[in-house]
Structure formats: C-alpha cells, structure tokens
Amino acid sequence: MGSGEELLDFSGNGDPNTLSIDEPELMLLNETTTTTTTTTTPSPILGYTPNPFRIAVLSIKCLLIILIFTLSCTIRRDYFKFFVVFLVVPLFIEAGFDVFTEIHAATFGTKAQKFEYLNLSPDFELENVNFTVTDWQKDAIKDYAQVLQHYTTYTLYTSDAIFPLVSYIFSDFFFWSLLFSTTTVFFYAHKAVVRPEQIIYEPIGKSFIKIQILPILFTAINTLLAYFSVPEWIYLAVLTIVRLTALALVGVAATQIFASLFLFCRTKDELTKTSPYEQVRNSKLRLFLLVLFTIGMNVLNAPYIIWSALSLTQDINELLSFEWYLPLHFVHEMFTLHLTFYLIRPYVFLIFTLIFLNPYRRRFFRFFCACCKRN
Known part of the structure; x- marks a missing residue:
C-alpha cells in the first residue's frame, strides 16, 4: 500500500473524539438509523380509572330493577303489571350489558371526568359545514358513542364499534316501546272506567306482546339508517315515516289524556266501588296517576318530537321552496339532547x-313505610 493512504485503526488506540464520518455511505447509514429510531417510539397508553359515579348510578339502576321485579311477582293479573314487565325486561338485559361494559372498560382506558353538558351541534358561523337537520340520524350511533364516552369517561365506546351499537339498540328500543305501550295501557285504563265488567277477562298479556313488534321494527329501521349508507331519497322517505309515527304516537297520547278528563266525571255504581279487583275499584285514581306518569315521561320525549316536527317542516321548506323561518340551531341541539336523554329515561321510568x-306505589310504600303498613 502507498505511503499516502490512511489506514483505519481497529485496535482501539485511536481517539474517538477525533473520529469523523466523511464517507457518504456511512452518513446515509447514520441518517437511516436515526430516522428508524424516531418513528418507532410507542405512543403513551391511557390508564384506567373506574368512574365511581357511573358505578353508583348503575348500582341504583340494578337495585330498582330487582325491586320492581319483586313487586311484580306480588301483583295479580293487572294491565299495569304487563305494561311495566315488558319495559323492565329490556332494561334488565341492558343492565347486564352495562356490567359487561364495566369489566371490559379497563382494556381501553378512560378520559378525565367533565361535569358539563355535551353539545354535538357544529358551529355553522365558524365552520363551513354541509350538514342539515335531517342528517342527524345518519350519525346517531357515532354521536351516541361520544355521549356515552363523555358521561362515563370510558374510551371503549369510541374505540370499539360494538359497544355503542348495542347500547344504542337498547336505548332506542326502550324509547319506542314506551311510546307504543303507553297507548295500549291507556286503552285498558279507560276500559276499566267505562266497562269495568269486561276488563277482568281481557287478554291483556297478548296485547302487550303484539305491540312489542312495532318497537322492534322502528329500532331496526333507525339502526340500519345510522349504520349503513343508503340513497338519499330512501333515507328521507323512511325517516319521514319514522318521524310521522313518533308525532302520531304523541298525538294519540295527548288525545287519551284529554279524554281522561271526561272519564273523571263519570259516577261509580255500588258494584264497582265494592269490587274485589283493585283495577276496577280504584280505576279513576289509577287513571289520574297514569296521566301524571305519561306527562312526566313525555317531557323526556320532547326533544325528539321537536326535532321531528321542525325537521319535517324544513324538508317541506326545501321541497316547495318556502321561506318559513326556523330556528335551525335549536333544532340541531334537540337531537343531541334526545341522545342524552337516552341515559336518563330508564331511571326516570323506574322511579x-x-x-x-x-x-307498585301501594306495595312499595307498604313495604317501606310503617304508617302505611298499619293503615
């Protein structure tokens, strides 16, 4: 080798501080190694912290369901019993799924608890959003997942599509089942006042079983509209039927409440007053309390009814080129409130x-109130 050539010293005697990398191949190798090391840095994993508020509320829900089931076993053949049982059974299954969710929440982590209302409505003044009031049903499951995550702090609702889907199906079925069952229970409550001799022999159970077919149908429709993409004309046609049905059911309930006012004026004969059947003997009191129950429950249905009515009006505006003014920001907020009330409705119903x-009221107070036991 010539004297002008430099030899690399591998003996370890060289000074590492004086080592310089001038070869292009070595520089490229160094850059590649640095880049690889940077891109493989793992992202931080969120820790899991049980939400004590969620666990406490779920425990109260389970206790109320068990209590109502226990009281139902002590009630004889009564239309209120069938009305409640067919609504509590899906709540019982939903409570079991909520417990299953609590078990699996640890694998996904949590977010910080925020005690504030979640409004999913976009800011149309700051954002260029191509989003109409009728599009809310398309994203109902995704929006409900955000609502669930916000109030439970569990990220599995936005990380796994199965959990919000199942929760939405349970909540939407309970919403529709309550609407349809209310009209049925009013029919029997009116009949107990008008035809008390016939109410004892009515096939009450079959009526409530048959009526559950309609909530299943409408829940399936809402779920399919939210889960799959369909042509716009099919979406609008089906959604119009759904919204009109909800408005019709609330209208029927309002008519039944109004008709109840006239039934309160009917006089009872002695045979009715001394009837051994409580649903005949106290028919007017039961009807009055049912009216209060229905009014209270329909307060929670108001956001969806308002959204249905105003969104239908907006569709008519666009179809016929009318210029009716509608508070669209208010309409958008109603659907978010409707999804939020999905979480509250079961507890309000049970209470x-x-x-x-x-x-249920008589047996509950007799069991827990010593004064009622003596009376």
Missing part, C-alpha cells in the same frame, strides 16, 4: 313506576 303506577 315514576314506584311513584305513579298504583299497584
């Missing part, structure tokens, strides 16, 4: 059942 539905 109202113990307060307003007469056979």
Whole structure:
C-alpha cells in the first residue's frame, strides 16, 4: 500500500473524539438509523380509572330493577303489571350489558371526568359545514358513542364499534316501546272506567306482546339508517315515516289524556266501588296517576318530537321552496339532547313506576313505610 493512504485503526488506540464520518455511505447509514429510531417510539397508553359515579348510578339502576321485579311477582293479573314487565325486561338485559361494559372498560382506558353538558351541534358561523337537520340520524350511533364516552369517561365506546351499537339498540328500543305501550295501557285504563265488567277477562298479556313488534321494527329501521349508507331519497322517505309515527304516537297520547278528563266525571255504581279487583275499584285514581306518569315521561320525549316536527317542516321548506323561518340551531341541539336523554329515561321510568303506577306505589310504600303498613 502507498505511503499516502490512511489506514483505519481497529485496535482501539485511536481517539474517538477525533473520529469523523466523511464517507457518504456511512452518513446515509447514520441518517437511516436515526430516522428508524424516531418513528418507532410507542405512543403513551391511557390508564384506567373506574368512574365511581357511573358505578353508583348503575348500582341504583340494578337495585330498582330487582325491586320492581319483586313487586311484580306480588301483583295479580293487572294491565299495569304487563305494561311495566315488558319495559323492565329490556332494561334488565341492558343492565347486564352495562356490567359487561364495566369489566371490559379497563382494556381501553378512560378520559378525565367533565361535569358539563355535551353539545354535538357544529358551529355553522365558524365552520363551513354541509350538514342539515335531517342528517342527524345518519350519525346517531357515532354521536351516541361520544355521549356515552363523555358521561362515563370510558374510551371503549369510541374505540370499539360494538359497544355503542348495542347500547344504542337498547336505548332506542326502550324509547319506542314506551311510546307504543303507553297507548295500549291507556286503552285498558279507560276500559276499566267505562266497562269495568269486561276488563277482568281481557287478554291483556297478548296485547302487550303484539305491540312489542312495532318497537322492534322502528329500532331496526333507525339502526340500519345510522349504520349503513343508503340513497338519499330512501333515507328521507323512511325517516319521514319514522318521524310521522313518533308525532302520531304523541298525538294519540295527548288525545287519551284529554279524554281522561271526561272519564273523571263519570259516577261509580255500588258494584264497582265494592269490587274485589283493585283495577276496577280504584280505576279513576289509577287513571289520574297514569296521566301524571305519561306527562312526566313525555317531557323526556320532547326533544325528539321537536326535532321531528321542525325537521319535517324544513324538508317541506326545501321541497316547495318556502321561506318559513326556523330556528335551525335549536333544532340541531334537540337531537343531541334526545341522545342524552337516552341515559336518563330508564331511571326516570323506574322511579315514576314506584311513584305513579298504583299497584307498585301501594306495595312499595307498604313495604317501606310503617304508617302505611298499619293503615
């Protein structure tokens, strides 16, 4: 080798501080190694912290369901019993799924608890959003997942599509089942006043079983509209039927409440007053408490009814080129409030059942109140 050539010293005698990398291949290798090290840095994993508020509320829900089931076993053949049982059974299954969710929440982590209302409505003044009031049903499951995550702090609702889907199905079914079952229970409450001799022999159970077919149908429609993409004309046509049905059911309930005012004026004969059947003997009191129960429950249905009515009006505006003014920001907020009330409705129903539905109210107070036991 020539004297002008420099030899690399591998003996370890060289000074590492004086080592310089001038070869292009070595520089490229160094850059590649640095880049690889940077891109493989793992992202931080969120820790899991149980939400004590969620666990406490879920425990109260389970206790109320068990209590109502226990009271139902002590009630004889009564239309209120069938009305409540067919609504509590899906709540019982939903409570079991909520417990299953609590178990699996640890694998996904949590977010910080925020005690504030979640408004999913976009800011149309600051954002260029191509989003109409009728599009809310398309994203109902995704929006409900955000609502669940916000109030439970569990990220599994936005990380796994199965959990919000199942929760939405349970909540939407309970919403529709309550609407349809209310019209049925009013029919029997009116008949107990007008035809008390026939109410004892009515096939009450079959009526409530048959009526559950409609909530299943409308829940399936809402779920399919939210989960799959369909042509716009099919979406609008089906959604119009759904919204008109909700408005019609609330209208029927309002008519039944109005008709109840006239039934309160009917006089009872002695045979009715001394009837051994409580649903005949106290028919007017039961009807009055049912009216209060229905009014209270329909307060929670108001956001969806308002959204349905105003969104239908907006569709008519666009179809016929009318220029009716509508508070669109208010309409958008109503659907978010409707999804939020999905979480509240089961608890209100369980508490109202113990307060307003007469056979449950009497047994509940007799069991827990010493004065009522003596009387």
